[in-house]
Amino acid sequence: MIDSNPTFRGGLFHADLPDGRSGASIKLTRTELVAEALCEGQPQFAIPLNECQLDLGGASGKMVFCRNADRSLTIFSEDPSFVAAVAQSAYGTLEAQFRSLRARRRGEANRFRVGVVAATLAFALVCVGVYFGVLAAARTAVRALPIRIDEQIGEMAIQSLVPEPRLDADHPATLLAHEIVQQLQPHAAIPEMNFRVLVVASDEVNAFALPGGQMVVYTGLLKKAESPEQIAGVIAHEMSHATLRHGLQGVSQSLGIVAAVQFLVGDLGGLVSIGSQLAQKSILTSYSRTAETEADLEGARMLHEAGIDPVAMAEFFALLEAEVGDIPDVAAWISTHPQHAQRVEDIRRLLQGLPKKQYRSLDLDLKATQQALQ
Amino acid sequence: MEVDIRNRPSFANLMVQLEPGDRIIAEAGAMASMSSNVEISTRWSGGMSKAIVKRVFGSESLFVNEFSTSSPGHVVLTQPFPGDMVCTELTGNTLFLQPGAFIACEPGVTLGLGWAGLRSLIAREGLFRLKVSGHGRVWFGAYGAIFTREVQDEYIVDTGHLVAYEPTIAIRVGLVGGIFSSFFSGEGVITRVQGQGKIYMQSRSFSGLAAWTNTHLY
Ligand SMILES: [Zn+2]
Numbered sequence: 001m002i003d004s005n006p007t008f009r010g011g012l013f014h015a016d017l018p019d020g021r022s023g024a025s026i027k028l029t030r031t032e033l034v035a036e037a038l039c040e041g042q043p044q045f046a047i048p049l050n051e052c053q054l055d056l057g058g059a060s061g062k063m064v065f066c067r068n069a070d071r072s073l074t075i076f077s078e079d080p081s082f083v084a085a086v087a088q089s090a091y092g093t094l095e096a097q098f099r100s101l102r103a104r105r106r107g108e109a110n111r112f113r114v115g116v117v118a119a120t121l122a123f124a125l126v127c128v129g130v131y132f133g134v135l136a137a138a139r140t141a142v143r144a145l146p147i148r149i150d151e152q153i154g155e156m157a158i159q160s161l162v163p164e165p166r167l168d169a170d171h172p173a174t175l176l177a178h179e180i181v182q183q184l185q186p187h188a189a190i191p192e193m194n195f196r197v198l199v200v201a202s203d204e205v206n207a208f209a210l211p212g213g214q215m216v217v218y219t220g221l222l223k224k225a226e227s228p229e230q231i232a233g234v235i236a237h238e239m240s241h242a243t244l245r246h247g248l249q250g251v252s253q254s255l256g257i258v259a260a261v262q263f264l265v266g267d268l269g270g271l272v273s274i275g276s277q278l279a280q281k282s283i284l285t286s287y288s289r290t291a292e293t294e295a296d297l298e299g300a301r302m303l304h305e306a307g308i309d310p311v312a313m314a315e316f317f318a319l320l321e322a323e324v325g326d327i328p329d330v331a332a333w334i335s336t337h338p339q340h341a342q343r344v345e346d347i348r349r350l351l352q353g354l355p356k357k358q359y360r361s362l363d364l365d366l367k368a369t370q371q372a373l374q
Numbered sequence: 375m376e377v378d379i380r381n382r383p384s385f386a387n388l389m390v391q392l393e394p395g396d397r398i399i400a401e402a403g404a405m406a407s408m409s410s411n412v413e414i415s416t417r418w419s420g421g422m423s424k425a426i427v428k429r430v431f432g433s434e435s436l437f438v439n440e441f442s443t444s445s446p447g448h449v450v451l452t453q454p455f456p457g458d459m460v461c462t463e464l465t466g467n468t469l470f471l472q473p474g475a476f477i478a479c480e481p482g483v484t485l486g487l488g489w490a491g492l493r494s495l496i497a498r499e500g501l502f503r504l505k506v507s508g509h510g511r512v513w514f515g516a517y518g519a520i521f522t523r524e525v526q527d528e529y530i531v532d533t534g535h536l537v538a539y540e541p542t543i544a545i546r547v548g549l550v551g552g553i554f555s556s557f558f559s560g561e562g563v564i565t566r567v568q569g570q571g572k573i574y575m576q577s578r579s580f581s582g583l584a585a586w587t588n589t590h591l592y
Binding site: 022024037 | 464465466467470509524540541542543544545546547568569570571572
């Protein structure tokens with residue numbers, strides 16, 4: 001016998017079935033949905049199409065459920081042709097039910113997508129919040145630590161971070177830098193800090209400070225300067241990095257951020273890499289824009305107190321900026337100290353707020369020192 | 375073929391008595407011991423590309439083993455974590471199993487690997503699920519005790535506790551309450567199980583074990 005009604009694979013729920021469920025072979029007649037259970041005994045169940053309540057769902061979201069009026073029988077299938085067949089049956093009376101179900105599903109899918117995007121954004125915000133929280137906490141915590149820690153980190157870093165060759169302690173250039181440090185020291189925020197200066201023989205225009213008061217000045221910078229006051233400006237700026245403890249802040253922020261990342265995403269094996277990170281020059285000697293502005297203003301304050309014109313510091317920035325285009329490879333200090341125009345402006349504004357003072361010139365022979373460096 | 379679930383519920387294992395002509399298909403690595411006359415043959419479960427994807431992302435192994443014999447013998451099948459096992463008989467219907475839950479089935483059962491989707495991943499139920507369908511008995515296991523529920527409309531399960539569900543069930547991800555309470559209540563993301571059908575849950579979860587272990591590591 002040829003059965004003109006198509007059959008579909010699916011399943012059914014009914015209390016009479018063992019365990020209340022079975023796989024089923026589903027047939028669609030003109031008036032009824034007939035499901036034959038695939039379990040033993042093969043009982044048949046039917047739902048009149050005019051009674052059929054449709055639902056869409058299931059794990060795939062594409063399963064069609066048909067229930068009778070008292071919901072005691074459920075026939076379902078995921079076969080795509082079943083959906084089409086049911087929609088067309090009963091003279092299209094079920095099509096309207098399908099349309100509203102599909103619209104509801106689309107709404108749900110959109111809400112899910114919006115939810116995923118919102119959750120991703122929220123997570124990103126939490127990360128950003130933790131990042132800035134750690135930065136702020138590290139700044140506060142560092143101030144409470146003894147200076148001895150800065151000095152120990154600085155001493156450990158000298159060997160690996162200060163390049164060779166270094167000038168002798170009695171070289172005129174070393175003596176000049178040392179004399180400037182001596183004159184500025186009484187006006188430092190932490191005058192008892194053990195300030196020392198090493199001069200590196202290199203044509204790089206560079207200077208940096210290690211935590212604890214060890215400063216490093218390159219001969220390239222000394223040769224480039226037009227007055228000893230300009231060198232004093234750079235040294236005051238570097239001394240300020242030490243007294244404001246920016247190096248230790250960088251270390252603690254790096255440690256704090258590694259710890260925070262571990263907290264957020266689970267262990268990354270990150271603690272292992274901290275040791276090697278500590279030895280990186282960039283963490284100890286290149287600072288945030290905020291730190292640079294702080295060092296500028298503190299440096300300018302020191303120079304003012306010492307009776308040296310802070311404008312010389314601003315002049316030196318301007319000089320370096322003018323030359324940086326010609327010889328970019330020697331201007332290392334410039335590369336870690338950007339935004340010169342803004343910095344010069346900030347220093348000038350600070351000076352306007354300070355009491356007028358008769359500035360002195362430093363009694364140092366820069367020309368002779370520069371000749372000794374040739 | 376007589377199959378007995380022994381040592382329930384904590385350390386459940388399957389004692390399979392094979393008569394000539396009997397066959398049982400088991401997850402590779404599930405065999406703990408067997409009679410020397412029982413024969414093992416290994417084959418792929420699912421297609422090749424799915425097998426590779428599964429190797430990379432799924433926790434279940436690529437292969438299944440088929441045990442058969444020409445004279446009476448037995449096989450003992452286990453799961454790698456402590457917990458209960460259940461048997462369910464398929465009569466042309468389908469069941470989705472979470473990765474790692476499948477232990478064994480009769481030859482009339484078809485195994486297929488399916489993409490479970492992003493929602494399932496967020497619900498910590500994995501990106502893939504094993505689809506078992508056809509006719510015959512299926513055995514699967516869980517971490518801890520197994521309990522079932524006939525869902526009528528909606529039911530809420532903590533993430534990582536769902537072991538198996540029927541395809542008539544939709545899995546949705548939800549938050550316990552608002553964002554704040556979800557973050558601090560320790561429940562966080564939950565699974566909303568919607569539709570009509572049976573779900574199998576486990577009393578323990580692997581993420582719960584991992585969290586507990588973490589607090590005792592330092
Ligand atoms: Zn600086």
